[in-house]
Amino acid sequence: MGRSVDPSIEEEIPGLLSEDGTWVSRRLFFDADLYEIEKHRVFARSWLMVGHESQIPNPGDFFLSSMGEESVLVVRDNEGKVRVHLNSCPHRGMPVCREDRGNTRTFYCVYHGWSFGRDGALAGLPNQRASYPKDFDKSNLGLIAVPRVETYCGLIFANHDAGAVSLDDYLGDARWYLDTSLNRRAGGIEVLGVQKWRIGTNWKVPAENMVGDVAHASASHASIFQIAPGDPTFDLALKSVLEYGRNVALPGGHGGTYRVYPKDDTEGRMPGEHVIREAPGVGEYLASVQAEAEERLGEVRKHVKIATCTTFPNLFLLGSNFTFRVAHPRGPMKSELWSWVFVDREAPQEVKDAMRKFYTMTFGPGGMFEQDDGENWEGVTYGASGIEASAHPFHYGAGLDAGPHPELPGRVSTVYSEHTQRNLYLRWQELMLQP
Template identity: 40%
Template sequence: MTKERIPLRPIDTTPPLRNLDRICDMESGRLSGKVFWDDEIYQQELEKIFARCWLFVAHESQLPNAGDYLTTSMGEDEVLVVRQKDRSIRVMLNACPHRGNKVCFSEAGNARGFICNYHGWSFGADGGRLMGMHESKCYEESGFDKSQHGLRQARVDSYKGLVFATFSDEAPSLEEYLGPMTWYLDVVLDMDGEGSEFFGGCIRSTIECNWKVAAENFVGDILHGGWTHDSAARAMLGSAVANVSDMPESYSVNWNGHGYEFGTDVVGNAATLGEKNINKYLHTIRPRVAEHLGEFRSKLIGAISSATIFPNFSYLPGQNTVRIWQPRGPHKIELYTWTIVNKSAPEEIKDMWRKGCMMTFSPTGVFEMDDGENWEYCTKTSRGLVTRYQDLYVGLGMHTRIDDSELPGNVFRGQINECNSRAFYQRWKDLLEAPTWADVPDRNGRMR
């Protein structure tokens, strides 16, 4: 009885931009502010990055029960993320296929389905098929086929609780997309074998900066930590941050534009929360982590570190903040912030993290206040035409690659190193230049 669906209208593709070498040359570590400013570049990013890559949409713990939903966005596309009766999670456009109105206006909740406010087009929790509408008999009389209409569905996959989605049919699998970064993600998502959860809802704010400025900050810029955040460190720790370059063992690793810079100091990030019990907790569970993940990774659970999964999902181990930088034009982002905790952690420890995360990295966080200011002006100065073409130096740490490292991914010596930034921008450029996924070059093992 069910007829085959009329194929979805393909997303128009535009020819890739030319001459990107001029403004993004990662061989020599040179970038220009034009990449943060131009609307033409931004439109290409929506098409060639945000409509193609795997994007973070939710943590499974946010949707414990069938019918639980939340709304978020993938690039600028608004989507619904819904837990199904069969426990799977579906991701679909939050836009009615009749006149395009939003079908869900709340940020989260539980529902059996979604009904558009405009003409009553209604969809079940799976969103896939139109159930009915206001004055449905008029549609029936005209031979309308409801089964041809539903909320456009995305591909969905997850890794240890993190749910990702993509609207690209040709994107590689999530496993391939994340590659060896999952080995490092485990440090936060699965440190004791009992998994993790988001705790305490979501805080949303806006920053007038380009999304890449924020994503790059987390992909591999600990250099700014000791300088930008001096005031916050003194307020929270009572003294300046130690020079990260004096730390005995630290690395930067990257893969396909994802990056993680980290020390092996166990609790350096966590200490900034100014809660002794959090440090104590991490030291207490560390032997269990060592059993589960090995001695090396047990040294990373709250260490000085940061990470970005390309393009716009970032987190800080230790502070346990997880965030997504939602692009809103070339000069603005919406920042969604969550707190991630071990499922097995005592309730009062989870609550300490909820508060500590906000106290450090949030719009009222003593650390983040100085970030927002920097990021806005890294973007805004590019309003100047001459400034826009000024060389920005991203060359720190050239030739620090460790070719024989036993660690997964592309491994570099030291966390004060711009190798991850270079890998991030190289991936950005490769995606913008590639007409299809098949044309995206594999740079792993080749970046300096």
């Protein structure tokens, strides 16, 4: 996967963005040299989300995940600690795990039969006496550990940079917003499974979409509005987006588009949200846990809802569709989306079922919204890449009204603003300029 890069590209990185991020070079979305450098300067230094604790509740439970392009093994050890190992035998590199999830005492390499404990330590070595001296030191031949593993609301993050800031510091004020979806109840959330699909797009295209691209909705998703003509709840949703929608850019490149509803309003106003609220048991459930959520979130945040957000670099969360997801890079023009569905752990089964079905109807490669997103993200990537076209940067100048807000952390604007995208790319460039 590693390849050498023309060193002259270093001189070009400062000019890929205009000073305030209004102009962004199309090369960010297809250039193989930039992609190679990103692996080291963005992905090897950032906290990457690899899964949720509810996927591996018991010792020995494991889940095969990915950090950037590389396969990693997320496992709960005998002490209950979550560990993340490279899925690569220290002997010859063979993946020691070739299934998506399960429970095991050992990870067994099917090439030469080396085996490793849940903690990654080398446990078994065939023909050891015939091959190695009596005092052979096995301690440095365990699975290669990702040095930093920390969790937030059960989300497991890992970082290849042993000297990285803590996850809490990395997320910063992003936590203030993430809580409104993940931390509503004392019992927390659980995930119901993962969908995986590949899109012919650079990972930054979904990242910039989820960080606050409200402007795409009426064109990209016009079909959804057309199949419910004259539906007053859709009209309400559209009006609400303008009135209560806020785009927020946060330090670290994070950001999103949120809804800040009036204090006396507990109704769902996202497009299509009435569909899930009217499903059997769901409205009653949401009403029954509102007091607990308000208690936990406090006076301001009880009215805040995530529409979509990006946690730098490639973790996204959609509050009304019960999903968080990662766009794993799979090449300059290829991403693999892993989309988890999450629900309150203590919600009744009927409610969990309804939320899962609502997600599946709307999102994922078979969902009514996301199919058309995929079409556009592939088109953007393809359209960026022409030799002539790539000389003309993209314009991210919409929305010049961002500033501080009396109640919300970050720089805040109304929704038809690209300042959260400028913030994302300026952070990307900042990392790319650090060798």
